[in-house]
Amino acid sequence: MIGAHLGLDVGGTASRWVACDASGAVLARGSVGGATAHVFNSAERARLAAVFAQLAEALKSAGLRADSLSAGLTGFGAAAAEDIAGLALAALGLPREAVLLMEDIILAYAAHFQPGEGHLVSAGTGSIGIHVGANGDVVRVGGRGILIDDAGSGSWIALQALDRLYRTLDRNGSFAVMQVLADEIFALVGGADWHHVRQYVYAGDRGRVGTLAVGVARAAERGDATACAILREAGVELAALAGALQARAGTKPMAFIGGVLTLHPLIFETLAENLPGQAVSRPIIDGALAAACLQSDHGGTQWRAILAAGPRLG
Template sequence: MTAYLGVDIGGTASRWVLLDADGAVIARGSAAGATGHVFNPAERERLLATLSTIAEAARNFSPTAACLGITGLGDSVHDVVRDMVAALLGIAPSAIQLGNDMELAFRATFAPGTGHLISAGTGSIGLHLTTDGQLIRVGGRGLLIDDAGSGTWIALNALDQLYRRIDETGGPADAALLAAELYADIGGEGWEQTRSFVYGGDRGRIGALAQAVARAASQGDPVANDILARAAIELARLASALIARAGPLPVAFIGGIITLHPGIKPALKAALPQAVMSFPQIDAAAHAAQWARDIHGDAVTGIVHASLPDPKA
């Protein structure tokens, strides 16, 4: 059987899809999150583990080509990652297409030059792809610099606000509900537990604490609600930056933060009253598999579809 593999690797979770020669889905699944930061030994091991999980699941289908969108993947490490994929999946390096997960998501949402995409999950970033293939990106600089409005930003703001209150009053004060939800996910109320959770984990683990903030907000915690409102304003800022630079085009918001709490979407609409806005549910992994089929399957299908260029070309 001829099969084409598409993979969407994010910081928190990864998804994969296999298509047959006719473009029908024959299998799909998920794996742990990872990044393309293979210059970091720990991140290299995370990516290797994720790719190994996918390779094991896909082995029975013997994919002949693959396309992977990987968060944080830079041009300088394409050869390293391509070799990893080739070795694990038994696919010829020339049949492996690599790209950033955000460009993949954009092309699964808009044709080049027709919209702006804001993604808010573990991290946050805005992207516009011009008709001639130039990328305009805003944000997306990682939790140590910004990633405003993202899961990690929400979580770290919540911890900051909580511990400021503890410093000033000896307790959580008006953030008592937020404290209870955060401590439940962290696994304890002491600073030792918080320190171990934050500094001993990765950005995906930290970003998952945004769910605790959302739970507290749903219970009426004022600090949690304020953080989520500010997160929406930060995501709207990314859209405003793209509109200013590339024109008043439709804006699509994707990612787990958009559905984290019922107040997020109304807050985005209030912050961008003139924007044409949507909240699509995209299947980036399926789009990646179609990309692989487009590039490498035309000899079988006799069809060539619009597709991403090979980053190695």
Template sequence: MPASDDRLGLGIETGGTGSRWCLSASSGVIIARGEMEPMTGHVFTQAERDRVSGIFTRLAGELAGIDRPAAIVAGVTGLGPESAVRAVFSAILATAFGCPEDKILIVDDMWLGYRARFQPGEGIVVYSGTGSIGYHLGADGEIIRAGGRGVLIDDGGSAAWIAAAALRRLLRREDEAPGSGWESALGHALAQALGGASWDAVRTHVYGGDRGSLGLLARAVAAAAEEGDALAAEIFTQAGEELARLALALRARVGAKPVALCGRAATLSPLIAQHFRALVAPPVALDETQVDVPACAANLACELARSDGNRL
């Protein structure tokens, strides 16, 4: 239990496959932490707003025996720079936790991921998960992005991009020489993930799912690369080049700052980091282990609790 005068900060990281939270004391001690259901900034319907509200109401009930957070910092995926969703999330959290809205800060998940690695103005983050983006947070708070325009037209080097590239190349092989694609190591790995070696299996998975289900196929591409499949290896080489492009684009705009390559998709194959480093001059760091973003958010919430406003 925290000391009676130790104000608590609640940090939240939402995501499309799961969400995490951390409750920290101003002394830096983590009081509690856990996981929640998936949620994003796409709370455009009343049903979705009610669902998100229910998630936070349940969490508030779980934390009632500890203490009420004095401030909350939440990183929400899919949040636009001028999104009205900030007000929606702020109101939901204020109601659930009885926290004043001027002590609630709603930010996009990349802002939070950046602050977990750099102080404002210090570096560049290149993130590769289901999607991809290059991100710099200036010392003055200005956000400069490269890429990150969605899997339909962009997100080069991401899990969804890797999966789509593999499917495209495999199916074109099938066009030219039926059987040659599916009989490769890449073909076998994808067929197992898809539940069949056919266009119907591909179509059902890709067009019947979402970008998350498409991105999960990147694991099959990684398995094929480990078996020595040349096409899979080539795709990961190109993924490293795509992610390097994001870093180089931002360095051209903000200077030769340190770069952190992060996200689970960036670790699918060592070829990604190898070719990224070949193109991006040092200093470059690869997040070998996942940074504790919810704990960072909780620490920032403690800082917010001590501040006069609701900006960090």
């Protein structure tokens, strides 16, 4: 078996992994099942344990042995660190000091910026912005969940569309004035009757609700004015997250990531317009590769020290 530094980017629907050697050269990569870091929930704990078991099997099949593990996890919190590390140790046979755990957004920041270098805003099912300072202090904006905010996220876009559709129905008795948007949303829901929508929204989770943002983007492509307005508003909200980071942590380059940006060009165009004269980018981030490199000779000692101290989003 060849020893390897292992990087893991755990997502709710799938988890990507990369194995690299001491120099940072990739030895293998792949994907396993999805999970969250919510190990206080027995079902989620079992899902995460299965991720580590699948990962161990994938490494074995590739003729590799994990010498270290660096992992970013959706929903990670310091209180769960030892429990999660225990699951990883049981599957991979690593000593505790070889396991480095962090929030997935922290991993994404480390994959793109050096400590203190910039601001990162992520817009997927939810929305959040962070700045990690040179001393490891974290400034966090947003990311409070759809019941509080998550403005500009996929879930927010979907809920804005549903709200406007039903306000129109209440006023007019039909969806006729925004029929294109209604058709795209209800096609994804699987029916236009209220009981279809109610079951889809209230029996699911935020990830399922967020998929309806695709319908908003499709309606915008067909020229629906309401859909276009919602997408522009999402861009304004994401720019506001970046603006909040600038106000609290200084003017620095800003990077935007996440699936929402792929929905429609209006979103990124609008957020850039709302940050005039600022350095704005839309990088493609390989979190699993960045994680794998963290404990290799190729990894930065500054990031290793910061991450070992366990920076918290707050």
